[in-house]
Each structure stands twice: as C-alpha cells, then as structure tokens.
Amino acid sequence: MMAVVTVAIAVRRNLFAVVILGGIYSFLMATVLVALDAVDVAMTEASVGAGISTVLFLSALFLAKSEEMKPLHKPFLPLVVAVATGAVLAYGTLGLPAFSDPNAPIHQHVAPRYIQEGERETGVPNIVTAVLASYRGYDTLGETTVVFTAGVGVIALLRRLRQRTRGDKR
Amino acid sequence: MKDYLVLRVIAKLMIAFMLLFALYVQFHGDFGPGGGFQAGVISAAAIIFYAIIYGLPAARAVVPDWLVETMVGAGVLLYAGVGVVGLLLGGNYLDYFVLGHDPVHGQHRGIFWVEMGVLITVAGVMLKIFYLFAGRAEGGER
Incomplete structure (x- = not known):
C-alpha cells in the first residue's frame, strides 16, 4: 500500500x-x-x-x-542513481543482525541497563522518555539545537527576502 | 475561510481540546507515549488551525511575533540552563540527580524542565515557519 x-x-x-x-x-x-x-x-x-x-x-x-512543470530532461540518470543507491543500501542491510534478534549488539550494550534500572533510577515508567531526556540528554539537547538552527535559518532567509521585496516596491 | 460559520464554530470547539491534548501529551509523557517534540507540534498545530480558519492577523493577535521569536530561543536556553543549574548544584552538566532532595525526584524535575524546553522551541519554530510562509502569501497574491 x-x-x-x-x-x-x-x-x-x-x-x-x-x-x-x-x-x-x-x-x-x-x-x-x-x-x-x-x-x-x-x-x-x-x-x-x-x-x-x-x-x-x-x-x-x-x-x-x-x-508541476514537465521535466526538461530525461529521468534515466536520476533513476540509475536512485536504483544504484537503493541496491547499495539493500546490500548493506545484509550485514545487519536478523530483525528482532535479542543477541544483536544494539541490545547488548547499554539497553539492558536502561530497561532494568531505568524505572528505578529515573522514576519514569516510559522508557522512551527516560532514555530521551535523561540518559541521552546531550543528544536531545543537540536535537533541540538543530530545530532551533532550522528555525533561525528559515527566519534569516525568508525575512530578508520580504524586506527586499518591500524595498523594491518603494 | 472567514465566512464559513460551521468551520468557525467547530474550530473554536476543537482548538481548546487540541491545546489540552498537547498539555496531556507533554505532562503524561512520563507514563505514556509523548513528550516535548510531539506536544510542541500539536500545540503549534492548534494555533495554525486557528490561523487557517480565522486568518493570520487573528492568530498574530493571540500569539504575537515577538513571543514566537522569543520561544525559539528560550526553549534551547531553558534546556541548556537545566544543565547549568546541575553544574551549579555540584553535579555534571545535564546531571539531574542533584536537582531534587532525592535522586529520583531530581530526575523528575530535570526531565520536566528539559521537555518543557523542547516543547517551547519546537512550537516556536513551527509557528514561526508557518507565519513566515503565510505572511508572504498574504503580502503577495491577496
């Protein structure tokens, strides 16, 4: 679908x-x-x-x-690039551990501690919130900064355009 | 869209529930799905909904530009500030254990304020982007 x-x-x-x-x-x-x-x-x-x-x-x-306008060029080159990239990515997944394999490295590193100790240490039953805001607080601070930067970027771009068009009218 | 009576009435009814749901998602994020990102987007969506139905000037009267721009920066500062408070109280940066009288309480407090910072920044950025796009549309074609 x-x-x-x-x-x-x-x-x-x-x-x-x-x-x-x-x-x-x-x-x-x-x-x-x-x-x-x-x-x-x-x-x-x-x-x-x-x-x-x-x-x-x-x-x-x-x-x-x-x-949408009719494309000016033939879509074959982008198609080849997309198919090739997709093939490389699919090839890359072959090296990953099987889906929901409990012995996969990602489930062995810090995840058991988060699951077992998370509720006792943070008092937060939702483990996603505990990991997001507490254990991985630095990452979330980074994410928030990314959102902030995106917002500032859009403000800088669009506001300057608006001032310029206003200046043209005068 | 200002002339559609049904839309106006339904919007007025729904926006209150949307904002309430945003608060629920924010403060119930400890127990169920949700948190600052989702709550910020939902509360911004409520304001955008209001702007679409009632027009941009009406929304700008409720949430003015200076408030939105302050929110964009204030959220990150609040988040970073929680880390600094942890430093001042003798812990590491973004260490919540020192924020309360017992560690679990400190964690609760730290997560609460950090999620609050995320909510404020996300809602501010979403609203600001919408205002800028919609403002250009109103200044241009209409």
Whole structure:
C-alpha cells in the first residue's frame, strides 16, 4: 500500500494531490510504527509528518503554481542513481543482525541497563522518555539545537527576502 | 475561510481540546507515549488551525511575533540552563540527580524542565515557519 502511494506521488503532476498523498504516506508509516510497538515515534510521525509538514507544504503551494512543470530532461540518470543507491543500501542491510534478534549488539550494550534500572533510577515508567531526556540528554539537547538552527535559518532567509521585496516596491 | 460559520464554530470547539491534548501529551509523557517534540507540534498545530480558519492577523493577535521569536530561543536556553543549574548544584552538566532532595525526584524535575524546553522551541519554530510562509502569501497574491 505504501508502494502504491509512493508510485502515485512520483507519477502525479498535480501538486495538491501530491501533498495529500504525502500525508497519507505519513499516516501509513505511523501505523507501521505502531505495529512495531514504537508508539512514541508513530505519534511524532503522525503529528510532524502528516500534520505540520502537510500544512507547510500547502502554505508553500499557495505561493506556487499547483501543477508541476514537465521535466526538461530525461529521468534515466536520476533513476540509475536512485536504483544504484537503493541496491547499495539493500546490500548493506545484509550485514545487519536478523530483525528482532535479542543477541544483536544494539541490545547488548547499554539497553539492558536502561530497561532494568531505568524505572528505578529515573522514576519514569516510559522508557522512551527516560532514555530521551535523561540518559541521552546531550543528544536531545543537540536535537533541540538543530530545530532551533532550522528555525533561525528559515527566519534569516525568508525575512530578508520580504524586506527586499518591500524595498523594491518603494 | 472567514465566512464559513460551521468551520468557525467547530474550530473554536476543537482548538481548546487540541491545546489540552498537547498539555496531556507533554505532562503524561512520563507514563505514556509523548513528550516535548510531539506536544510542541500539536500545540503549534492548534494555533495554525486557528490561523487557517480565522486568518493570520487573528492568530498574530493571540500569539504575537515577538513571543514566537522569543520561544525559539528560550526553549534551547531553558534546556541548556537545566544543565547549568546541575553544574551549579555540584553535579555534571545535564546531571539531574542533584536537582531534587532525592535522586529520583531530581530526575523528575530535570526531565520536566528539559521537555518543557523542547516543547517551547519546537512550537516556536513551527509557528514561526508557518507565519513566515503565510505572511508572504498574504503580502503577495491577496
């Protein structure tokens, strides 16, 4: 089903339909994440991917034309690059441990301690919150800084453009 | 969209619940799914919803630009500040054990403020991006 949506996104020329299909794709992704018991990530995917991104795309669409232009060049080179990259990535997964293998290195390093000691040490039953905010506090500080930087970047870009257009009118 | 009566009434009803749900996601994040990122996005979505139905000037009156821009920076500062408070109280940077009278309590306090910082920055950035895009649209074509 997600493959169908992806193909539809690639084929469609009407950008409004593409934005809505993107939202549908995010919701499908969220259901997959729920099936994988990653409820926190599913919630983020549903709210960020399907909610805010769709709204931002729509507001950007309001500024642009709603029909995509015919591509000027043939799509064969990008297709080859995409297929080659996909093949390399698929080849890379062969080296990974089997799915949900309890002996995989990622489950042996610090994860057992988080699971066994997390609730006692932090008093927080949701292990995702405990890891995110406490054990991995530095990483989350970095993530917040990334969001901050993205926001400042957008402010710097769009605000200057707005001032310039205003100056042109005078 | 300002003329659609049904949309206006339903929006007014739903926005309160959206904001409440954002607070629930934020403060119940210790026990169920959720946390600062999700809550920030949901609360920003509530304001954006208001802006879409009632128009950008109305939303700007509720959450003015200076507040949004302050939020963008204030969240990161709050997060980093929690780490500094930990330093001042004799722990390591971002060490929450020293924040309360017993370690578990300190952890609760640290996680609470850190998640609060994430919420403020995420909500601020999302709102700011939307304001900028929508502001360009209103200044240009309309």
